[in-house]
Amino acid sequence: GEDVEQSLFLSVREGDSSVINCTYTDSSSTYLYWYKQEPGAGLQLLTYIFSNMDMKQDQRLTVLLNKKDKHLSLRIADTQTGDSAIYFCAESHDGNTGKLIFGQGTTLQVKP
Amino acid sequence: EPEVTQTPSHQVTQMGQEVILRCVPISNHLYFYWYRQILGQKVEFLVSFYNNEISEKSEIFDDQFSVERPDGSNFTLKIRSTKLEDSAMYFCASSPTGTGYKDTQYFGPGTRLTVL
Numbered sequence: 001g002e003d004v005e006q007s008l009f010l011s012v013r014e015g016d017s018s019v020i021n022c023t024y025t026d027s028s029s030t031y032l033y034w035y036k037q038e039p040g041a042g043l044q045l046l047t048y049i050f051s052n053m054d055m056k057q058d059q060r061l062t063v064l065l066n067k068k069d070k071h072l073s074l075r076i077a078d079t080q081t082g083d084s085a086i087y088f089c090a091e092s093h094d095g096n097t098g099k100l101i102f103g104q105g106t107t108l109q110v111k112p
Numbered sequence: 113e114p115e116v117t118q119t120p121s122h123q124v125t126q127m128g129q130e131v132i133l134r135c136v137p138i139s140n141h142l143y144f145y146w147y148r149q150i151l152g153q154k155v156e157f158l159v160s161f162y163n164n165e166i167s168e169k170s171e172i173f174d175d176q177f178s179v180e181r182p183d184g185s186n187f188t189l190k191i192r193s194t195k196l197e198d199s200a201m202y203f204c205a206s207s208p209t210g211t212g213y214k215d216t217q218y219f220g221p222g223t224r225l226t227v228l
Contacts, residue, residue, distance in 0.1 A: 004154075035219075042116065042203060042219035043155070088155065098143055098207060099168055100217060102155040 002026040006089055006103035013111050018076040020106045022089030025070065029091040032065065033100065034074045037086040046074070046087075076108075084110045114138045116220035118204050124226045125194055133189045133223045135204030144187045145205040145217060146179065148172075155203065161187065194227045201225075 003025045012018045024032070030051050035043040049056045049063045049072070056063045062075040076083055089103040117136045125131050137144050146158040160167040161179055176192045187206075191198055201224050205217040 040221065042221040043205075044219070045216050048216070090155075098145070098209075098217065099157045099160055099170075100147075100155075101157070102147075104154045 002091070002101045004089055004091055004101050004103040006087075006106045008104065009107045009109070011109040011111065012079050014079060014081055016079055018074075018079045018083070018108055018110075020074045020076075020087050020089075020108065022072040022074075022103055023070055024072065024089070024091050024101075026091060026093065026101070027070070028093045029070075030093040031091065032063075032072050033090040033092075034061075034063065035088040035090060035102075037088065037105070039085075043088060079108075079110050081110045081112055084108055114218075116204055116206055116218050118202075118220035118223050120223060121221065122224045122226070124228065127196060127227055128193050131191050131194055131225065133191075133202050133204075133225070135187045135189075135206075135220055136185050137187055137204065137206030138218055139185070141206035141208050141218075143167075143207045143209065144179075144181070145207075146189045147203045147205065147219075148200040149203065149222075150197075150200045158189075191225075194225075196227050199225055199227045 006022045033048045034046045036046050047058050060077045064073045086105040086107050088105045090100040119134045144161045147155050149155045157170050159169045159173045178190045180188050201222045203222045204220040207217045
């Protein structure tokens with residue numbers, strides 16, 4: 001069945017790069033997403049990548065997709081304390097109703 | 113910026129009681145969703161709703177759950193007879209379309225349901 005896995009915790013120093021990893025099992029995944037959740041808030045879409053892309057860059061965010069290994073990563077350059085949050089990887093595919101399958105979330109702790 | 117709102121932020125109920133969780137999706141969106149997150153577990157899809165009917169539902173969404181769009185603005189999730197294991201954070205989401213990159217789902221802040 002469909003499954004998305006992430007590591008649970010990542011700690012970095014302010015100014016360093018953060019890399020959050022995700023693996024998924026559904027080979028028919030069409031869209032892959034990164035959501036951010038700050039305390040007390042909902043899930044905020046950060047970025048997405050279409051499955052025929054290898055990389056997408058958006059300011060400090062770089063998404064890499066290895067479709068062969070079903071591996072997705074989110075790199076945050078020059079990580080700031082405001083980036084501390086839980087980051088969720090999610091996937092969906094055409095043909096369904098937009099249902100998102102989420103990973104368990106990676107807690108990013110940024111130390112000053 | 114338009115946003116999805118949910119009420120209440122926290123709901124405490126007794127086992128066996130009915131609860132209604134309320135959501136106001138973004139006004140021009142057509143697709144609506146409920147997800148839940150049990151503490152320490154993944155965010156799980158419950159149901160999607162389009163054109164006044166359920167599009168897809170998960171195994172979790174059994175007969176004790178129902179959804180409704182009672183008017184042009186609200187989208188509700190009803191749990192008929194709550195169980196201890198229904199304790200979770202419930203997220204509502206809406207999107208302009210159902211599939212594709214344009215289906216960006218906008219999430220509300222969630223309702224924390226505690227069943228005692």
